Amino acid sequence: MGTGGLRERKKVKTREAILREAFRLFHECGYGATTIEQIAAAAEISPATFFRYFPTKEDLATLDRFPPLMEALPVQPPGTPVAVLRGAFRTAFAALSAEEIAAGRAREVFAATVPELVAANLRRSPGLIQEIREIVADRAGRAADDPRLRDAIGAVFGVVAMVWQQWAQDPGLDGPAEIDRALAHLESGLSG
CATH class of the missing domain: 1.10.357.10 (Tetracycline Repressor, domain 2)
Structure with a gap:
């Protein structure tokens, strides 16, 4: 499979990891108390990477x-x-x-x-x-x-x-x- 397919799968996995960790944190800490930094750390990405996928926290949901x-x-x-x-x-x-x-x-x-x-x-x-x-x-x-x-x-x-x-x-x-x-x-x- 070409690199484009691999890149796309990696993007999907990263997006899903961000969403999964964000909603886990929302449930544990509350939506308002959860920061983008916490979500990024839980998803094992940088805040800059978070913003490439979601411009704001509300864009998650x-x-x-x-x-x-x-x-x-x-x-x-x-x-x-x-x-x-x-x-x-x-x-x-x-x-x-x-x-x-x-x-x-x-x-x-x-x-x-x-x-x-x-x-x-x-x-x-x-x-x-x-x-x-x-x-x-x-x-x-x-x-x-x-x-x-x-x-x-x-x-x-x-x-x-x-x-x-x-x-x-x-x-x-x-x-x-x-x-x-x-x-x-x-x-x-x-x-x-």
């Missing part, structure tokens, strides 16, 4: 932390907005290991319970939704300002948020499978 979805969206086959997003979620989850999915679930639960992170997610969501809207518009052959596109994206993320809430309460739930099932139901026009 905010909406733009799910790169697999953003990578999966542009490569989906053309289709309805719901079909494009459902396919992107399937592709994104398929690219993750069981450990990565479990860690992501834990981060979601944490991000929903820390007021600073709830506020950060609310500040960031318009930009992220606009980015998603533009990609989905391209894949669905619609204008980005089409109200039907807005409605479909809102419905998809509303359904995903409801499943995430359920998954937060029930760790035994197969979250990715339930998201897919719920989006299939939405895609069918909520029939049945």
Whole structure:
């Protein structure tokens, strides 16, 4: 395998180590009391390396932390907005290991319970939704300002948020499978 593949795997491992250690420290010390220096030391990196991966501490647990979805969206086959997003979620989850999915679930639960992170997610969501809207518009052959596109994206993320809430309460739930099932139901026009 070439160096590019090795470098990418090392970057993924470093990113996951930072996230793992940050959330361990957040749980042990509290979000506000945990410093970037502590996270860097626990992940065995320098603070400068931390900043190459995450510009701020709140970037550890905010909406733009799910790169697999953003990578999966542009490569989906053309289709309805719901079909494009459902396919992107399937592709994104398929690219993750069981450990990565479990860690992501834990981060979601944490991000929903820390007021600073709830506020950060609310500040960031318009930009992220606009980015998603533009990609989905391209894949669905619609204008980005089409109200039907807005409605479909809102419905998809509303359904995903409801499943995430359920998954937060029930760790035994197969979250990715339930998201897919719920989006299939939405895609069918909520029939049945």
